[in-house]
Amino acid sequence: MITISLCMIVKNEEKVLARCLDSVKDIVDEINIVDTGSTDNTVDIAKQYTGRVYHFAWTGKFKDARNESFSHATKEYILYVDADDVILEKDQVKLKELKRTLDPAVDSVSMYYNAGVDEYGNVTLSYRRNRLVKTSRNFQWKGDCHNYLEVSGNIINSDVAITHKKSGHAVGRNLSIYEEKIKNGDTFTPRDHFYYGNELRENGHYQKAIVSYTKNIETQEGWIEDKVYACINRADCFRFLGKKADELDSLFESMTFAKTPRPEICSRIGYHFQASREFNHAIFWYTLATQLKDDPNRWSFTYPAYSTWYPHLQLCLCYYNMQDFEKSYEHNEKARQYRPDDERILYNKQLLEPMQASAD
Numbered sequence: 297m298i299t300i301s302l303c304m305i306v307k308n309e310e311k312v313l314a315r316c317l318d319s320v321k322d323i324v325d326e327i328n329i330v331d332t333g334s335t336d337n338t339v340d341i342a343k344q345y346t347g348r349v350y351h352f353a354w355t356g357k358f359k360d361a362r363n364e365s366f367s368h369a370t371k372e373y374i375l376y377v378d379a380d381d382v383i384l385e386k387d388q389v390k391l392k393e394l395k396r397t398l399d400p401a402v403d404s405v406s407m408y409y410n411a412g413v414d415e416y417g418n419v420t421l422s423y424r425r426n427r428l429v430k431t432s433r434n435f436q437w438k439g440d441c442h443n444y445l446e447v448s449g450n451i452i453n454s455d456v457a458i459t460h461k462k463s464g465h466a467v468g469r470n471l472s473i474y475e476e477k478i479k480n481g482d483t484f485t486p487r488d489h490f491y492y493g494n495e496l497r498e499n500g501h502y503q504k505a506i507v508s509y510t511k512n513i514e515t516q517e518g519w520i521e522d523k524v525y526a527c528i529n530r531a532d533c534f535r536f537l538g539k540k541a542d543e544l545d546s547l548f549e550s551m552t553f554a555k556t557p558r559p560e561i562c563s564r565i566g567y568h569f570q571a572s573r574e575f576n577h578a579i580f581w582y583t584l585a586t587q588l589k590d591d592p593n594r595w596s597f598t599y600p601a602y603s604t605w606y607p608h609l610q611l612c613l614c615y616y617n618m619q620d621f622e623k624s625y626e627h628n629e630k631a632r633q634y635r636p637d638d639e640r641i642l643y644n645k646q647l648l649e650p651m652q653a654s655a656d
Contacts (some may be wrong), residue, residue, distance in 0.1 A: 298398050301326040301369035301431065302377070305361040307354070309379035310337040312461070317345045319383040323391055324375060328368040332361050338379075356473070359437035362445075369431045372400065376427065381458050390456045394428075403449030404429045406595070408457040416635050418604070424595040426451065427458060441473040442491040453593050471495040484511075486518025490526050502533040509533070513549070521596030523553045528560055535568075544568055559585040559603035566610060575614045582607040582614065605634035612644055621651040 302324040306313060321327065327346035331339050332354040342349045352364045366374055377383070383391060394405065407427040412420035426447040429435050437443045474492045477484070484492065493508035509530040513523050527550030534543035547565050551557060566581035585607040590598055608631040615624035625648040632641045 297396050298373050298400060299325040299371035300373045300375050300395060300428070301328055301371040302375050303328045303330075303362075303365040303369055304377060304379065305330045305332060305352075305358070305365050306334065306338050306342065306379050307332045308334050308336045308338055310334075310341055312380045313338055313341050314344075315461075316377060316379050316382055317342075319388065320375070320377065321345060323383070323388060323395065325371050326369070328365055330361060330365040330368070356476075357440045357443075359439055359443040362437040362443065366431075366435075366437075372431060373398075374429050374431050377458055378460070380462060381460050384457070384459055387457050387459070390454070394454055394456060398428075401450055402430070402452055403433055404435070404447045404451045405456075406451060406453045408455070410457050410459045412462070413459060414635075416637075418634055419600050422457075422598045422600065424453065424593075425458075427456075439487070440477060441470050442487075444487075455592070471499055486512050486515045487522060489515075490518070490522040493526060493529060497529055497533055502536050506530050506533045520553050521594075524550050524558075525560075525597055527553065528564065531564060540568065540572075557584060557588060559588050559590075559607070560597075560599050562588070563602040563607050563610070566607065570610060570614055573617070575618050579611060579614050582611045586611075605631040605638075609641065609644075612648075616644075616648075621648055624648055625652050 300323065302320060304316075304327075306329055317327070326348065328348045328350070329342040329346060330350045330352045331342070332352055339349060348368060350364070350368060352361055354361065362376070365376070398405065404426045405428040406424045408422050409425045409427075410419045410422050414420050426435075426445050429445065429447060430449075433447075433449065435445055435447050438446050470491075474488070474495060477488070489508050489512040493505045493512065496502075496505035496508060509526040512518060512526045513530070527546050531543045531546035531550070534540070534546060544565070547561055547568070550561050554561065562581045562585035566578045566585065568578075569575070569581065570578035585603055588603060590600075590603070608627045611627040612624045612631065615621070615627065624644075628641055628644040628648060632638070632645065635641055
C-alpha cells in the first residue's frame, strides 16, 4: 500500500477547512497545510488536525504557494485539495481502494474534479486533474493565476472525484492578476489568452473577452481543448452583445477543433434557432445534444446539463410551440428526473397534464 501526503494552501478558510479535512483525514498518512496570511481562525483549526502547519508570505502567485506546500511532503505520493473541496463518501471508498492497489510505478493519477453541483446534486461542471502525484518526481506548479501541475510519465485515469463546494467567489481577483501581467509587459501564452478571456467574460467585459479568445484560437500553439471552449465562450459573448450571426459562426468553428459535435455546442446552436423561432432546427440540435455520450477519459470541461435536463426542457418548449403537446410533456418529464422541484418544470407539468388527459 502506498503512503500519501495531503498538501494544501489556505487563507481565511475557517468556515470550510474542517469539513474538507474531515473528508480526507482517514485516508492520508500526513497533512501539510501552508497558510498564506489568514486573519481568522484557519490556523487554529488546521492545528487540530496536524502539527505540520507552515506559514508562507503571499507572492501574488498561486504556483509559489502550491509548490511550497508540495515541498513539505515526506510520503510516497502527494494528494492536493482546496479548503472548499470535499471527498464524498462514495469517493472516499474509491480512494481507499486506489491507495491499497496502486502500482508504485505510476507517476500520477488523474481524478475528476466536480467543480460545481446544483441543489439537486447534479454535477454542473467536471474535468480531470492530475490529483495524486509521486513525490520523488518533484512535479512543479506552473502559471501565475489559473495554474496547472506539469506532469509527465506513467499517468492513469481513475473514477475518483473531488467535489468542490463553493463558499464564495472572489470577483475580479483573477482578473486583476492578469491585468498586472499586462501592466508588467509579460508575454501571454495561448492558455493565458483563454483564461483571461474567461475572467473578462465572467466580469461582463464581453468585447475584450472576444479579443482574448480570438488570440487563443488564432495561435498555432496551445491545447486544442482550450480552443474548443474559446470558440464556445466567445459565442456566448457574441450572444450577450446581440451579434447572432457571429455567435453561430463561432459555435460552428468550435467543431473544427472538436472534430465531432458536443452537447455544449449543440444545445447552444439549438437555443440560437429557438430564439429565432426556427423550432424544427432547434429540435434537431437539442435532440442531438441528448444523444451524445461523454468520453470519460476526456480532460477538458464537461457541463452535464447540456446533455440532460437543459435540452429536454428546451425541447418541451419547442414542441409546445409546435402544438405537439404529447412530446412536449414527454421531454418535460425527462427534465423533471434531474430537477424534480424546479418551478419551471412543475409549471409545465401543471399546464401540460390536462392536455395529456384530454388527448387520451
